[in-house]
Amino acid sequence: MTSPQWKCELLQACRAMSFAPNGHGFVLVRSGGGGSGDDCSVTVVGHTDNRRYDDFVACLAAEVGPCWAVYDLVYTQTAGGNKRKLVLVEWRPAGDSYLTANQVAEVVRPAAHVVADSVGELDKRKLQHEASRGAARDC
Numbered sequence: 001m002t003s004p005q006w007k008c009e010l011l012q013a014c015r016a017m018s019f020a021p022n023g024h025g026f027v028l029v030r031s032g033g034g035g036s037g038d039d040c041s042v043t044v045v046g047h048t049d050n051r052r053y054d055d056f057v058a059c060l061a062a063e064v065g066p067c068w069a070v071y072d073l074v075y076t077q078t079a080g081g082n083k084r085k086l087v088l089v090e091w092r093p094a095g096d097s098y099l100t101a102n103q104v105a106e107v108v109r110p111a112a113h114v115v116a117d118s119v120g121e122l123d124k125r126k127l128q129h130e131a132s133r134g135a136a137r138d139c
Helices: 003-018 053-061 097-108 124-132
Strands: 026-031 040-046 067-076 082-091 112-116
Touching (some): 003 067, 003 082, 053 067, 067 097, 067 124, 112 124
Parallel strands (some): 082 112
Antiparallel strands (some): 067 082
């Protein structure tokens, strides 16, 4: 898939996810070109489902190579009220994955970019803290 095609597909998937009635969906992006981002393929894993965060972590844990996920995060603010933001999660980056992460972020414009090398680094409170810049209430 050429670069403009995967960017359009990613943008459409993220828009559909953002307008879904419930949050917590995600879009998974795998690199088909060795992490360079020139030959990316986009796989939509669940942009309309209200999935549990544990399902998201399990999906990433099952990935063998580097990938990037845009997660539709819903959190409660310390001042009250719920917020919903897109967070870019870079999973098991290898070598030149930086370029692809930047290209994905350019399309999605996430509230935060989190790099995770293990399931332990995918703590939901970490995503909430990064996306809210410290304004999320601890759950």
